[in-house]
Amino acid sequence: MTLARSCFGCLLLPGVLAAQAATAVARTGVTFESYSFGSGLAFDRLSELTIPVSVSQRIAGGRLVLDLSTAFARASVTPAGGGAAAITHSGLVDTDLRATYSIIPGKLVLNLVGTIPTGATGVPDTTIPLFGATGTHLFGFTTPSFGSGGAFSAGFASAVKMGENWAVGMGASYRYAASYVPVQGGDEMSPGGEVRGRFGVEGPFGAGKYFRGALVYTTTAANDLGARGQSTIGDRVLGYVAVSMPFGNSQLSLYGWDMRRLRARNAASAGTLSVPRGNVLAVGGRLDRPMGPKATLSPLLEFRHELTGPGPTMELLGYLLRAGADLRYRLSDRAAGVIQAQLAFGTLHAEGTSVSIVGPRLGVMIEWARP
Secondary structure, rough: OHHHHHHHHHHHHOOOOOHHHOEEEEEEEEEEEEEOOOOOOOOOEEEEEEEEEEEEEHHHHHHHEEEEEEEEEEEEEHHHOOOOOEEEEEEEEEEEEEEEEEEEOOOEEEEEEEEEOOOOOOEEEHHHHHHHHOOOOOOOOHHHHHHOOOOOEEEEEEEEEEOOOEEEEEEEEEEEOOOOOOOOOOOOOOOOEEEEEEEEEEEEEEEEEEEEEEEEEEEOEEEEEEOOOOOEOOEEEEEEEEEEEEEOOOEEEEEEEEEEEEOOOOOOOOEEEEEOOEEEEEEEEEEEEEOOEEEEEHHHHHHHEEEEEOOOOOOOEEEEEEEEEEEEEEEOEEEEEEEEEEEEEEEEEEEEEEEEEEEEEEEEEEEEEHH
């Protein structure tokens, strides 16, 4: 599942509609993100527009949940100097069909995900710089990738009680991806299988405080590039912690996550293209402040920092500070909406040059539920 569809629903106020135990939920909206760069790079501006759409349906007394999600995305990068035309791509991304079945309610869940290849494949080689830029973790674009040959994932998640109020959760999944030709005129690529394991713990503490923590480990087999050899990526370890607490008549949430990409096991092998090591760190917070019976204003602040490099010591790729606010509004008993406005600024380091970054993220989201 792409980030576009897994995250845009998180903008909506938790519990506003979910608390109604809706049997059907539909979400859509539009998000625009753009970054302008100082002199020193090959491009001046990078922009993306995403229109996500998702539908969720509960059946079998709520034990089975079916989700369908996709998005339309348009991305462009403007070369520096204004002498060349912008590189653009637009179209649907892949479509995810997810089935979640509660085998033992509250304790064991089975997840099946089919990825339908409705996105981009066989793209012109001129768009490769655009796809590489939008996939950078530092920028955190809503849609980081635009297509594949399709895939199927299967996994489980379980939870057990720890003490009186705390719970421990764990899960695992395997993803198989189909072969496809990513670049026009290029060789077919057979993606390697991916295994992901998760462990988490959560529970209340103190006076109204709540803690969540999780550790995710992902390992991916080498991608077969045919006559060109193979490409590899190292194992990834993601740690996440979050604490929420009352703050006057508001709710304060603080979070942090760190994703470390290890060196690929066979990076030194002949005919192997490997993704270099990397580390992305993010810390932030938001304050959910009620503005009346229907509206909630949520100022937010996040700092993001990324390191990368093939050598023994990783080098700074850049850092980004993002500030803004979400305004959530209950439109009716069945609908809620969000208006999002953020501004990010920071520095990007490339080829010994430090370049300034600045740009907005603007969005409007709506969720509708049927009991």
